[in-house]
Every structure is written in structure tokens, then in C-alpha cells.
Amino acid sequence: MPFLGQDWRSPGGSWTKTEHGGWKRIIMYGEHDLEDNIGEIDLKELCSDNKENLFVGDVCELATTKRKKDLYNNKTKSQFVFEDKWIYVQKGSTKERHGYCTLGEALNRLDFSSAIQDLSRFNYVAKLFQLIARSQLTSLSGAAQKNYFNILEKIVRKVLEDHYNPRLVKNLLQDLSSTLHSLAIHVGRCILVGNVNVWMCRLETIHKWQQQLNNLHIPKQVCIGMSFDDLPLHMQNKVLCNLSDAYDIINLGQATPTLHALSENRILWKNLCHFHFADKQFCRNLVLTNSATVDWKLMYFTLQKHYPIKEHYGDTLHFCKHCSILFWKECGHPCTAIDPDTCLMPISPQHFIDLFKF
Structure with a gap:
């Protein structure tokens, strides 16, 4: 920033009054070559009391912090790790928060x-x-x-x-x-x-x-003890019913003839359709077989072309409507609401993107 006052001396330098009544700028030791030789100069030595306080107080601490930060950035690929795993979602400047x-x-x-x-x-x-x-x-x-x-x-x-x-x-x-x-x-x-x-x-x-x-090759693991095939059919069918991805069901059905028969079950695909799509969408895209019954597997892939499927994740980010804070539910956040659970709202990946569109 330019110095606009009547005093012509630069505010960023140190000046001393001479014997003749004028002003002389104090040049620190190695000021001209400091930038080139910063790696060879010991900042602690320059900050000591024996060196006329060449780097004092906050200036010395700032220079040391910057060197550590540069060294950290050069030796690691990760960003600075914050202890708090949450962020305040702010879309404009207020009196309390800027930016x-x-x-x-x-x-x-x-x-x-x-x-x-x-x-x-x-x-x-x-x-x-x-x-x-x-x-x-x-x-x-x-x-x-x-x-x-x-x-x-x-x-x-x-x-x-x-x-x-x-x-x-x-x-x-x-x-x-x-x-x-x-x-x-x-x-x-x-x-x-x-x-x-x-x-x-x-x-x-x-x-x-x-x-x-x-080129990834997943090796076949030798199972010691009970395997998935040893489970009763009703338990295997229950496992398939808990899968929300149609491609996982198809891939699992290719493992054994028994699993293939279970993966073609009409009730399985009917439940999958009702999980991902609304009833109104079925009426517009009916897929009937020769026997006038609904082909639910074909119905699923037909609906998938026209409508987005329901997203299902083991854990998601949550947004606190009271605090305007985005966080992982397991990590928590400093909520000030009387009943924090009523203020929480799960955030889908697309909703996460929309939160930061300005």
C-alpha cells in the first residue's frame, strides 16, 4: 500500500535520525541477500539478543512458520488436517462472518x-x-x-x-x-x-x-469353514433382497446356478422397483409378458432409463438447519439447539454440490 502521508519516509522500514537533522534508513544485516540465503541463515540465531534484534517478536515467528509451512507442502500431498470435522455453510457476508x-x-x-x-x-x-x-x-x-x-x-x-x-x-x-x-x-x-x-x-x-x-485381477480366496453356498436358500434370498444395486444382484447371480435362480425371482425385482421408483412411474412404463404379468426385471431397467434411482449409502453427511453446519454424523458438531436430532437433515451428494453453488 503506498504511503500517502506528508512524511516521505516509508512505513515499512526502520529509520533513524542523523547528526545533521536528517533521516537515514536502517539496513538490516544481509537484507539484500536474505531472500537468496534464507536456507543458510539460522532464524533463531538472528532472533537472539546478541544480534541487535534483527528479527523480533511476531516477525521472527511469522518467518519460522512460513518456512515450516513450505517444508510441509513440499514433503506431503495432503492438505492441512483440521481437528473439527465440520464446516459452517455460509453463502454471503454478515456482520458476524465475512465471505x-x-x-x-x-x-x-x-x-x-x-x-x-x-x-x-x-x-x-x-x-x-x-x-x-x-x-x-x-x-x-x-x-x-x-x-x-x-x-x-x-x-x-x-x-x-x-x-x-x-x-x-x-x-x-x-x-x-x-x-x-x-x-x-x-x-x-x-x-x-x-x-x-x-x-x-x-x-x-x-x-x-x-x-x-x-487389469485388476481379484484372486479367488480359499474359504475355510462355512461359505455362502452352505447357507439355507431362504437366508441367501434374504441377502439378495437387501441389495439395492441391480448390477450387484446380477453379478452375484453369475456365481452359481442356485444364485442365478434366486436372482431371477420376480418378487426380488418387484421390491427393487418399489424401493427406487414411485407407483405413478409404473403406470407410464408397464412391461407385460405374454401371460399378461409384469416383467419386473425389465420394468426396472426401463424405469432406470427415464428416472433417477434412489441413492442409498451406509453413511452420509448431515446438515444442521439450526446451526447451518455440515458434518459427518459420527463426528458430531457443537449444536446449540434444544433437540439437535430434529434439526438434522441427511445430505445427498447432489445436494452437497448444490450447497456450494453461488
Whole structure:
């Protein structure tokens, strides 16, 4: 900021009065070469009492903190970890709070990097990242981009190591690859934050992840003791009835002839249709067989083309309408309501995106 007062001396420097009545600027030790030799100078030594207080008080502490921060950023790929796993969702400036929270800030404060280690949250985070890849990449800042791809790398690594839900992550990478290819190549100029060459390198990394997932081979585990086939038929059928994904039912039905017969059960597909779709949608898309009965399996895939299916996750983010705070329910938040449970509202991945659209 320029110095606009009548005094011509710079407010950012230290000045002393000379014998002739003028002013002379005090040049600190090594001021001209300090930036080049910062790695060789011991800040603690400069801050000592023996050096005429060259760096004193907050200045020395700020310089030391900055060096530690730069060292941390160079040696780690993760963002700063917050102790509180919640964020205040603010969409405008008020007298109490200035500014607003962004999508990138939410990714960091809610600690999605640790959330993917929990199987009940993994599908939720992967679906959220898929929606971000489809529509919100251009709104991410540089720090948010770095955090996004660092978490995405951990997601891919978990699938390769634990073989957990590779189909969902394949769809995520496919959508991300299509979006980047369209924005960075077909548009003619990169509208993403950052250098276009950086995004091209990220696109190559995504293709490498896709090849690794395509080459993923899940070894057959030798079961010692009772297996799934040893369960009674009614228990196997109950397991299939608790699955909410049609592709999981089809894949499980390919394991054995018995499971294939259970996966073709009309009641199973009827319950699945009623779980995902409303009754009014059935009347518009009736699928009848030759015997005038409803083919519920074909009905499901017909409805899926026209209507979105119901999302079902083991654990989701929750929003407190009283405090305007977004948080993981297991982690909690400092709620001031008399009955906090009545203020909670589960947040779907799409609703999460909508919260940060301004």
C-alpha cells in the first residue's frame, strides 16, 4: 500500500535520525541477500539478543512458520488436517462472518481423505467426486484441485489394494477423463484453473489409473469353514433382497446356478422397483409378458432409463438447519439447539454440490 502521508519516509522500514537533522534508513544485516540465503541463515540465531534484534517478536515467528509451512507442502500431498470435522455453510457476508465457504474448503475441512478409509462412507465420497468431475471442475481453486486429485489417488489405491467396488471408481474415472478431454482439448483453450500442461499430465495419470483398474485381477480366496453356498436358500434370498444395486444382484447371480435362480425371482425385482421408483412411474412404463404379468426385471431397467434411482449409502453427511453446519454424523458438531436430532437433515451428494453453488 503506498504511503500517502506528508512524511516521505516509508512505513515499512526502520529509520533513524542523523547528526545533521536528517533521516537515514536502517539496513538490516544481509537484507539484500536474505531472500537468496534464507536456507543458510539460522532464524533463531538472528532472533537472539546478541544480534541487535534483527528479527523480533511476531516477525521472527511469522518467518519460522512460513518456512515450516513450505517444508510441509513440499514433503506431503495432503492438505492441512483440521481437528473439527465440520464446516459452517455460509453463502454471503454478515456482520458476524465475512465471505463465504467454497467447495474446495469443504473438501478439506470435512476430511474426505480419511473418510474413504471407512467402507460405509467410501461409496458416498466416490459418488460425490463423480459429480464434481461432471460439472464442478472449473469452479475449483488451485489448492482445491490438488486436494481433489490427492484424494482421488487414495481412492484408486484403495480399490487396487482392497478390491472394493472397482465398477464405481471406473465410472468416476471415465466421467473425469471425458470432462477433461472436452475442456482441455475440444474447447480450444483450457478454462480450468492452472496451466494446460498440468491438466494434460493429470489426464495421462487418469488413463494410467484406468489401465490399472482394467487389469485388476481379484484372486479367488480359499474359504475355510462355512461359505455362502452352505447357507439355507431362504437366508441367501434374504441377502439378495437387501441389495439395492441391480448390477450387484446380477453379478452375484453369475456365481452359481442356485444364485442365478434366486436372482431371477420376480418378487426380488418387484421390491427393487418399489424401493427406487414411485407407483405413478409404473403406470407410464408397464412391461407385460405374454401371460399378461409384469416383467419386473425389465420394468426396472426401463424405469432406470427415464428416472433417477434412489441413492442409498451406509453413511452420509448431515446438515444442521439450526446451526447451518455440515458434518459427518459420527463426528458430531457443537449444536446449540434444544433437540439437535430434529434439526438434522441427511445430505445427498447432489445436494452437497448444490450447497456450494453461488
